Amino acid sequence: MAFQKGNIKLEGNIGDLNFYKRGDEYHVRQKASKKSKNEISNLAARSKENAQEFGRVSSFAKNLRYAFHNATGQHYELFYESSNLNRLVKRLNLILKADEINERGKRNILPANLMLLKNFSFNKNSSLKDSLLLPVSIDYNKNQGNVSTTISNFNPEFHLDIPKETSSFMVHLAVFKINDQNMDFAVQYTHSELLSVHQPLPSINLTCQIDELIETESMLLAFGISLYKDTAGYPVPQLSPNLNCFDMIAFFQ
Numbered sequence: 001m002a003f004q005k006g007n008i009k010l011e012g013n014i015g016d017l018n019f020y021k022r023g024d025e026y027h028v029r030q031k032a033s034k035k036s037k038n039e040i041s042n043l044a045a046r047s048k049e050n051a052q053e054f055g056r057v058s059s060f061a062k063n064l065r066y067a068f069h070n071a072t073g074q075h076y077e078l079f080y081e082s083s084n085l086n087r088l089v090k091r092l093n094l095i096l097k098a099d100e101i102n103e104r105g106k107r108n109i110l111p112a113n114l115m116l117l118k119n120f121s122f123n124k125n126s127s128l129k130d131s132l133l134l135p136v137s138i139d140y141n142k143n144q145g146n147v148s149t150t151i152s153n154f155n156p157e158f159h160l161d162i163p164k165e166t167s168s169f170m171v172h173l174a175v176f177k178i179n180d181q182n183m184d185f186a187v188q189y190t191h192s193e194l195l196s197v198h199q200p201l202p203s204i205n206l207t208c209q210i211d212e213l214i215e216t217e218s219m220l221l222a223f224g225i226s227l228y229k230d231t232a233g234y235p236v237p238q239l240s241p242n243l244n245c246f247d248m249i250a251f252f253q
Helices: 039-081 084-096 111-116
Strands: 012-016 019-022 025-030 137-143 145-154 168-179 184-189 201-209 217-231 236-237 245-252
Touching: 019 039, 019 111, 039 084, 039 184, 039 217, 039 245, 084 111, 111 184, 111 217, 137 236, 137 245, 145 168, 201 245
Parallel strands: none
Antiparallel strands: 012 019, 019 025, 137 145, 145 201, 168 184, 168 217, 217 236, 217 245
């Protein structure tokens, strides 16, 4: 849209330009070209394809977030961040587009492509890689039916990049088991006790019991850290600003 700056004040059409007045200002815009029936038909088909694919992405995102919320209970608010859903849908849409098997409109979130969810942060304001300056070791023991994470030789004062007023923290582990056929989720969740930021630890270990993965199942692991500060002698979650992190860290198929 353009603005008229000259003294000539026009209203009406000249060629493919439309001159009009809005309030005390005069504007000009190009008239929209008419589309043929064939073009309209093609646009309708493309819109239908987009809607079908968006529906699959939205359904997957809804199921994942519901399973996560249901498993973590009251701890869910520790990691809640308003843009979470939009960012998750955006990432899942890219994963859907990675489907090279099905044609447009029928593309889906393929189990093998779920590895692209790795490093997704549930909280845009804080990611695990920027908060925890040590690697998290992961062990999936099929024989014992468990998944465990370990942080070794951990000194929180050196290995956590967190606000100075933080007095304690908690680590969290969630295991998302996914049915590749209907994309249903089963989530196992555990967390540590409150740990002092001033106390070095030989290791921190979290373990979730799971059934062995079968051929039609995949598994995502998410690991997080929640922060607390002392208020009137009690540890209170730091929710404003919310710098708690919870990220997807591994994928098994």
